[in-house]
Amino acid sequence: MVFSFLRRFARNRAALVGLLLILIVIAAAIAAPFLFPRNPLRIVGRPEIWPFLTWRHPLGTDSLGRDIAAIIAHGARTTFMIGLLASLTATLIGVTVGALAAYVGGWVDEVLMRIAELFQTIPNIIFILTIVSILGQTILNITIAVGIVTWTPIARLTRAEFLSLREREFVQACRAIGTTDLKIIVREILPNALPPVVILSSLVVASAILFESAVSFLGLGDPNVASWGGLIGDGRTLIRTSWYICAVPGVAIMLTVLALNLVGDGLNDALNPRLKT
């Protein structure tokens, strides 16, 4: 089954391109400390050197004379770490809430879904900015804040999956032999509900990356960490002379998000071959 899944995925050319792009970004993130061992936020040369002019700074330097290539490579680490951890946070909250709502039902379901609706109503970036400004501008707080605003779709999907699985025969059989509720949820229903949820989580990584870059762009990111959004924010004042400072990190964000979306779509199509149009 896993094998045929992989084969269906591999037949999707766009998804393979996406996968390749993601691997390149991951490779850049892993290689960053070896390629650029010094602090990427350190000043290395003349400010505003255009890309592709010197070998020393292949992507040029920014308004302060920092190496853009180094910031991009180290920024890939930040981006991926926040994206993955925020998605993990969102998945943990979402799966817990969705599973409880569907399995327990009744007023618990009602209350939990109201709470989900509440989180969907508060404009997400405004909420993230509030959390970050109150708790402080650190990577951890940004990660938590992004996780807190992105869990609702995961909760809804988990709930829907659990509702359709809850009354199946194998669950009833477990009940009949006296399996505890916790065991039924964790060991019986969850593994069956998980594949679509995991795919949604991979799409949440993409939106988490977009949120993180927006927060850094607005100047509320962690000031001690190289970040793609932060570089765009720094370069904004120079768009008349050196617009490449904004363009380069933006392309990096766009390609990463695009790749994640393509892979997510590919996984989705491979999982539900009938739904493909």
Next chain:
Amino acid sequence: MGRIVIRRLAQVLPLLLGVIVLNFTLIQFAPGTLLDIMSADQQVSDPVLIERMRVLYGMDQPAIVQLGKYIWSVLTLDFGFSYRQNAPVLDVIMTHLPATILLMVASISVALVVGVTAGVVASVKVNTIWDNLISLGAVFFFAAPTFWLGIMLTILFSVKLGWLPVGGMRTVGTEPSLVGDVLDVARHLVLPALSLGLFYAAMYARIMRASMLEVFSLDFVRTARSKGLSGSTIVVRHVLRNALLPVVTLLGLQLGTVVGGSVVVEAVFSWPGIGSLMLDSVMSRNYPMVLGVLVLSSLVVAVSNVAVDLAYFKLDPRIRAR
């Protein structure tokens, strides 16, 4: 119809209460109190004066009493006083709100018009070069961060070509007539509305294409064809209307993100809406203002959600039966 509007509006109230409680709890986590910031900001060091301010702002009382008081004052439309702008919070927000709502409406219009048109064209010309180009564009705009797209559009249309203004809402220093003013604001609105709207347009184009293709395969379309209706009539009057439903659903779910996205776009184009106000308040730790913006923007989302529900209701008679 009227009963349903009232019932939906009644559901907004507990939601609003939830927002207030949530944000009040969040503020309690803040490391410095409002008083610390105010005394630092205005260099008040007299302990007697600080104590008087503490009583004035009710901070000598337990958190639960403060919460009760805050909820009560919000319900009576009193959001407190902003020492930064030296005006009531509600007044400041109200002067900034129209700009944000204008941006929201313009972006959603861009998203709907561009997205639906692209989706329809892609589905009618399915698997042609047009379809592929539209899909490619959708993938591109779906992945580009709105603020980056905004900056790139500015570089192209304002810096290089000089067609449109870089930012702001009105040209400074002119005193134009009413028509001139509307045109001036419209010129300033183009780039922000495009940056925010194209992201959603990309999403709607994809959804619209899929849902058009699905509706095309239904029986009633075959009936319409067999009774000899022209292709365009079928597309516009039969397929389009039914295929719009998923887009409307999505629109309702995403209003919150549109308001959030406007914060970022407003920062790029220095658009004088509540997003710029929010950013300024967050930076200066003006908590009464932050809370006020959160509550009021959530209210805007909740009320627009009701409006979307009603649009859904108009579009799909099947829901009315329930």
